[in-house]
Amino acid sequence: MLDPFIFVVGKHSMYQLYYWPGLPGCGEFIRLVLEHAKVAYEDIGLRQGFEPIVAMKQTIAGFAPPYFVHGETTLAQMPAICMYLGQRHGLCPADHGDSTRVLQLLLTISDTLSEIHDLHHPLSIAKTYEQQKDAALQCAQEFHQNRLQQWITFYSKLLIEQNWLVRNNLSVADLALFQLVSGIEYAFPTAFIKLISPELLQHQAHTRRLQPLKNYLNSSRRQPFNETGIFRHYKELDLA
Numbered sequence: 704m705l706d707p708f709i710f711v712v713g714k715h716s717m718y719q720l721y722y723w724p725g726l727p728g729c730g731e732f733i734r735l736v737l738e739h740a741k742v743a744y745e746d747i748g749l750r751q752g753f754e755p756i757v758a759m760k761q762t763i764a765g766f767a768p769p770y771f772v773h774g775e776t777t778l779a780q781m782p783a784i785c786m787y788l789g790q791r792h793g794l795c796p797a798d799h800g801d802s803t804r805v806l807q808l809l810l811t812i813s814d815t816l817s818e819i820h821d822l823h824h825p826l827s828i829a830k831t832y833e834q835q836k837d838a839a840l841q842c843a844q845e846f847h848q849n850r851l852q853q854w855i856t857f858y859s860k861l862l863i864e865q866n867w868l869v870r871n872n873l874s875v876a877d878l879a880l881f882q883l884v885s886g887i888e889y890a891f892p893t894a895f896i897k898l899i900s901p902e903l904l905q906h907q908a909h910t911r912r913l914q915p916l917k918n919y920l921n922s923s924r925r926q927p928f929n930e931t932g933i934f935r936h937y938k939e940l941d942l943a
């Protein structure tokens with residue numbers, strides 16, 4: 704029987720993604736690229752559990768998961784992995800300046816992710832949310848008053864008069880923006896309704912319609928948001 708966690712869709716050699724099972728986290732950004740590129744990959748965490756991820760963390764592969772292995776190449780950091788895949792599978796411009804621009808946007812999205820993660824863990828990732836709830840409430844208030852609007856404005860301006868972020872060509876940065884905006888909608892539904900822009904709503908709609916990404920988003924392989932990931936829905940951290 705075909706292993707359900709080895710998704711052999713294309714003709715490319717096998718890629719391996721190492722990411723914690725049970726949460727979409729940074730791993731899901733990479734899955735979106737793999738799925739849209741229709742390439743074969745082995746999802747080690749979903750298939751084998753936490754152990755291989757912990758083992759990888761003890762090597763010099765990179766400080767924290769996601770890790771990505773392709774033959775002799777081992778990578779960490781979501782933006783670096785997305786760039787590697789984007790360059791191999793037509794989701795990154797050939798021009799050096801434009802591809803660096805894609806990298807810049809991935810890094811900016813990564814900055815937004817850190818800020819959103821730190822809302823529920825403002826003091827320490829070693830403590831639970833409940834142990835730092837007071838600080839989290841304070842940070843969330845500040846975030847909704849200022850930062851969320853600033854982030855939304857930044858990404859929206861890039862989409863005025865174009866469907867895709869860099870020279871109106873779909874790239875890995877667009878797939879990452881889709882996951883970021885989807886996560887914001889999950890974590891802060893009230894803030895989302897009040898603050899989201901027409902540009903970002905349209906970008907979401909365009910991305911959701913892309914094939915083959917659409918097949919993945921509608922499949923049971925899509926990793927749902929939950930309260931163990933970056934985007935957590937705690938009602939008290941949403942806009943009042």
Ligand SMILES: N[C@@H](CCC(=O)N[C@@H](CS)C(=O)NCC(=O)O)C(=O)O
Pocket residue numbers: 728729730766767768769779780781782813
């Ligand atoms: N900037 C890194 C973030 C890596 C990261 O924070 N990984 C989390 C899960 S999303 C983790 O497992 N952290 C464990 C640790 O920091 O020890 C990336 O984009 O890959």
